[in-house]
Each structure stands twice: as C-alpha cells, then as structure tokens.
Amino acid sequence: MSSAAPVGARPPAGKTFFGHPRALSTLFLTEMWERFSFYGMRAILVLYLTAAVADGGLAVGESTANAVYGTYNAMVYLMALPGGWVADRLIGARRSVLWGGVVIAVGHYVMAIPTGWSVFAGMALIVVGTGLLKPNISTMVGDLYERDSPRRDAGFSIFYMGINLGAFIAPLITGFLGEKINWHLGFGAAAIGMTFGVLQYVLGRRNLGEAGARPADPLLGADRRRALNRIAVATAVVAVVLIVLLLAGWFTVNTVVNLLTAVTVLVTIAYFARILTDREISDTERSRMKAYVWLFVFAASFWLIYDQAGSVLNIFAADRTDRNVGGFTFPASWLQSVNPILIIIGAPLAAWLWLKLGHRVSTPTKFAVGLVLNGLSFVLMAAAAQAAVGGDLVSPWWLVAVYAIQVAGELALSPVGLSATTKLAPVKYASQMLGLWFLATAVGDAIGGQVARLAESWSQPVYFLTFGLASVVLGLAAVMFTRQLRQLMAGIH
Template structure:
C-alpha cells in the first residue's frame, strides 16, 4: 500500500497542468457540450468503457466460482464449494486493495487517462490468458485482471467528474447516466458468458469477457479527444527526480515480491489458503492505518475529525452490506446451481443468468430511487438513514432464502426461480440506495488535506467486506443453507438497525452534511 500523505497542491496556475513546458487546461470547455443526452460527449466515451469493463468483469465473475467448483470431468477445477467461494472472495479483496494503489499512481505518476488505458490493457490480457484452458494461465489471468482493475476502476469516476465545472448543474444527472451504464454491463455480461460456458465451455465464456474489454478499449481511445484532463502528466505529479526514484522503487519492490512469492510457493509455505488469509489480514490492517493517519494528522481540524468519526460508522455499514452483495457471485451462484430451478415460464436458462438479474434490477431501480429523492427534496432521509436502509435490504435478501431452503431433506428438491430472483431484487434495491449515498457521503466527509484519496477509503470498505467473506464462505456447504443465509442475513439487518438507532448522534457528527 502506498504511503498515505496529505494531497499536495498542483504546480502551475490554477486549472492547468504543466506538460513538457505547455500549459494544458484541466477544466473542460464551457457547458455548451450537450451531445450525449444533454451531457458532454466525453461521458459517452467513459460510460461506454464502463459498459464493457463491467461486462467483462462481472461476466467472468458470474462463472468464476462455478468454474472453480465444477469437477474435472466438467472442465472445472474440482474445488469444494466453500473453497471455491473463498478464492472468489480473495480475488475481490485483491482487486479493491490494488484500487487504493491505483488511485495513488494516477494522482502522482501516471495521470488518470494513462492509468485507465493501461488498466484496460492489463484487464484484456488477463481475460485472454483465462481463455487458455491451462490452470497456470487462469491464475496468471486473475492476477493481471486484479492489477488492471485496480488501475482502471478508481480513476474512471474521477475522469467523469472532470467533464464538468464545479458549478455545472448537470453533474448529478451525468453520474446517474454513468451508473446506469455500469449496470447495463453488469446485466449483459453474465448473459453472454454463462450461455457460452454452458454450451461451449468455461473458457469460451472467459473469451467473451476478453473481447468485451477489447471493445471497451477501442472506443475509449477513439473518443479520447472528448475527455477532460487527458494530459500525460498527473494532476499532483511528484517532482521529476522523486518520480524517477519512486518508479525504480516500485519496479524493484514488485520484482522482490514476485521472487519471494515464487520461493515461498516452491518451499511449500505459501499455500492458497495462507494467501487468502494474508489478503484478509491486509484488508483489516489497511483501513485501520488510513483512519489512524487521518485522525492523527495535524492538517485535519476538529470539525473534520468529528465528521470522520461519523464516517467510521458508515464505513462499517458499507462493509456489512458489501459482505452480502459480493456473495451474489459466489454462494448465491452455488446455491442456484444445486438448489434452484433454471426455468421460468417453461424457458430453461443457464445458472449464471441469475447474476444478470442484479444488474437488470439496478438499471431499472436507479432512476426510480433518484426520482424519489428529488421528489422528497429536503424531506428525504439523512445519508446515514439511506445507508442503513440499504444494509437492511441486503440482510433481508439473505433471510428470504431461509424460507425455500428450510424443511426440505430431499436432494432432488429445487426451489422456484422466483426465490433467487426476489433475493436479487432486494439486494439490487439496497445496492442502489447504499452505493450512491455512500460515495456521496465519502466525498463530503473527507478531510480537505486528504481529498483526492477519499475514495480509497470507500474501496477499502469493499476490500474488507471481501476479506471477511473469504473466511466466512468457507463454512458454506459445511453448515445447513438456512443456518448460513439466516445468520449472515440477520447480522446485516442488525447492523442496519444499529445505524438507525445511532441516527441522532450521526446527524450531529456529520453536520452540516445531510
């Protein structure tokens, strides 16, 4: 993890970045660019990239744990269900931990445009590697995708923000369109990859993810002229001498870590289980370090520390919800593959299509929720209440699964597809409510001295959720389904209710943030 430091001020005149002696404006042109549904044309470029990135990432995730758990005769890796789910969660942990470093690299060394570009290249290479039916290629592919997503994911949203001037009233609507694009990809990806995995083979599904990311890169490069802040230089670049020494240190560190990992694997110490445990440990330590540095920093005043205390509660609520959300692609997929029907109104579909339901519900529900908040105006719930509602809905999505999995001892019993679909509906609604409110609160509650590193905290909540999940899902298949989904769902509901109970304190702590 990179050293945490207060954000420096960019050199040069306001609104400009120095690139080889030429001052390039970082602000976009005046708000007369309305080519994309009244939004800047650059939003089409970035939204298009996210459609394909989510298509590839979540399309692959929809079949990844099923691939791990499938027998060798079925073309899979033959893992126990709990082990397969644990590895899937560990992969998610790695992705979001690397995202913290990705944001720092964009700020200090690469710049947002190049970070996204090279991140996309690594992702595409990773998916192509996974298309090769060799286990070693699969692991290498997952490593490349983790590194690439870490570079791409935290910086695309930052580039969306740069399309608008601070006072541009179109900003929120633009982010809503961008969020819908993400979920269009989340809906389409599992449809394609799951069909290919079922009818052609697992690695055909991984190939579709590779092609999707390639298409995203092509349209990203083709539309680069519409992007603001596409300068080669980062906005908060390190001084040239320090940048060179830092790059050398990063390369040397990467080589040392890679050699050490190979030696530990060769010696038999670094097993897959220990690697998962190590990622979980890092996911716990990293946010503790981040919060500690911020609370102890002399650049953070008393009011900012008060708001930061409130944010700690919201951070933990995010962990509780995302612990449930990320299992949409692991334990819920495993449950659907063994205990759910794959027919609706007489139509038979691949198991992985269940994952598409989550993206579909989020596409449909996002404008409904946004419209509701606009209609309520000043009467809408406090940010902490919205986040609590999201956590409770996530818990209820698991509690719903207790009903069809209880009281059936027959191995041939299959629950109706509507139970899984209903669970995804609750989960999708909770995600729309929590994620939009949580990201907004994160930017508003962050200390000014750490403003450009704010989203690192949000990504660390996702990493921690995956880290905890990597340990918990090991119980899947070893305890009954009602017990597994019931206990985890009840814990999430309890966390949501606790946040509601702390509402009065949170309003005072977060003031003036609503």
C-alpha cells in the first residue's frame, strides 16, 4: 500500500470542506462515484447472469453465477496489492487514482454493450482499475493531514460517508434501470457514475497540492527497467496461460473461477509465510503476527458469509420475497441499499460504544461478536427460507432484519480489524499490512463464491442454517481462546 506522502505535501490553503482541506471534497466525490459504479453494477450482476435469455440475461446457473460474483469481489481486493505497489514505486497515488478511474469507467461501458461476452471483459477491466484506485485514494486522504493531526480521523469519517452514500444510491438507480428496463442500461448507469467521478477528479486536481503527486519510494534507473521487464514477462505468462486454456478447450467460466480462487489462497499463504519466516522481525513481532493469522481467519470467515448479500441473498430477494407495494413491484436489487444506510446510522454508535468500553473488550472478543452476529443472521435467514418452502413469498422485512444483524457484526469486526492490522504490523511491513487486511476479504469472497455453489444443490434452510451455526461456533471458539490470543498479541489490546 502507498505510504503517506512526506511532510509538506499538504494541499494549498484556502476554502475548506466542512472545516477540512478543500481537497477532501474532491476525493470524497471521487470515492462516492466509484462506489456508486461498483455497488450499482454488483447489485444487478448475479440477477443478470441468472436471468433467462428471453429476459435479456445469460441464463447462467445459480451456482456458477454465485461463484463468478465471489471471485470478482475477491479479485477486486486482491488487486489492491499490486495497485498500491504501482503507486508507491512507479507513478504515484494521484495518477494511479486517475488511471484507475478511467479503466473502471471503460470497464462499465464495455459491460453496457448488449452482448454476452461484454460482462466478463468489463469485469476484468474494473478489477484492474479498482486495484489502482481503491487503496491509493485512501492514501491521498491521509496525505491531507499531518500524521498526528486530531482532524485526521474526522477526515476519514467524512470520506467513508462518501463510500456508503454511493453504495446506498447506486442500487436504487441501476436496479430500476436493469431490472425494469434493460440490464445493460443499468451497467451503463454505473459507467456514467464513474465518468462523473473522473471528471470532477480532474477538475478538482488544483485543490490537491502535492498530495499523492509522486511515488513514495520510486524505482529509478536499472531498478525501474528491471521491474517493468518483470511486469511485461508476468503479463506475457498470463496471456500464454489463457491462450493454452482456450486452445485446449478448457477456457470456461468455471475453470477461470477455480483458477483465480486458488491464486487468491496461494498468494495469501505465501504472504504470511514470507513475513513469519523473515529473520529481520523480532520475536515479539512474530508472536503478534501469529495472533494476526487467527484474526485473519476470523475475518475471512466473516466475509465469506457477509458478502453473499449480493449473490445468494440477492437471488432470494428476487425469487422468494413479496416486493409488491401498492401495485408496484420494486426491484430486488433495491434491498442492496439497506446495508449502507444502516452503516451510516450505526457507525457513530459503534465508535461511541468501543470508546466507552475502552480496553475492557479485547480485539479477539470483538471479532468473536462479529462472527456470532454474522452467524445468527444466517440462522434467521434459514427461518425465512423455511417460510418460503413450497413457493410462498415472504416479507422483505426478513432480509432487512438479516442485513441489520450483519451490519452490527461488521461494525464489531471491520473497523476493529483495520485498527488491529496497523497495531500488530511488524515495523518492516507496516505499509504492506493494509494490503494483507484486504486479502482477508479477498480470501473470504473467493472461498465464499465456491461455498455459494451449494445454495443451488442444498435446500435453502439447510444451507443457511449450516453456515450460520458454523459461524456462531467459530465465534464462540474465538471467545474461548481469547486469553491465548491476547498473550500472542504481546501487550496489544
């Protein structure tokens, strides 16, 4: 991940944005529109893949569609690692965000082309673009403040409001256009949203000063040429593999999904092995990393369930819920707006609660709470699925309640995990550990996509109850081993 810019890389003084540097408004709107495009497309992706050809869809089986969705999410987070490296060593955060936004917009425009192949080509472009934009725009927000500025946390809070604002609005627009008019029109709306984000980013660049203007640790001369050559070779290898798969007749959606899932898991294992076997880190740092391995497993398990909101639960919303209100059947994807609005409401409450509790509740305990709540949401989902057995439509309030429980779990685990990542990181790997935290989501989504295949072959009540209880049991196990984990954390709460 990109590290903070050197002191003095502050934006120019002048007008402010809610008392913060004016540049925050530029980054806020860029992130808002990027999240609009991301969540807008994601809200209708599985519905489009599974829709009948007569309804404009691809008629892909639910199991394959769920796996595609999970793998796509995983790749987005996995690409944050090379995206941060490109900014750090080659072109800087500012240009990474710009080019990332352009590639994302192009990807959505490709998806708007009314052909079968466009969705997969578009997703590949969006993955690359998001890898460039997502980690580096957060770095630029940090560049707006001195490291110890009391306004820094408040600035990030405003920035994250942009994330959830975009995520809330997007499904309402893309969902209506996609489900009620034309799927590709919904994808086109996501493209227009990202275009707005790029345009205002370019127009607002004068507010940014030197923030993100240069690489934090640039490669020069022979080192730069060597790195570019390695990138070229890696790209060529990937191209050759794809060509071989194509010529051998193995280039199918399922083959690619399975390959990318394996890559995600193997990259994670290699990353942890590299850190844990590094002789330059101290025994205390190694102990803390051993604790972090368990926190990572807990987080990946959490996202495995949580991010099925856009796949398995989205299909349930389309097929098993009564969405008729006053004669109007609202799009199933509109329910994807529930999570972000609940996060907007709940985040300040969660922040207040953790501040009030202080060190009385440890990090492993907070993770355990997140896992238990996440599991209980699927137990409740099992009851909803049981009520829908026989073809009956259930109230959408079941899903609203499920999402409310999941959001409570997310607020217990996600921000706490981000904080724990920075505290447990070995000094040598401080800037890379945020990338490792992104990998927890990538692994959870990749494996979750494979697990979600079972939703088509198992009965839905059994599916939800099995994984719901598994998450609850894992959360209770985390509570039982809290003391051991705290010992490994060596003084970190």
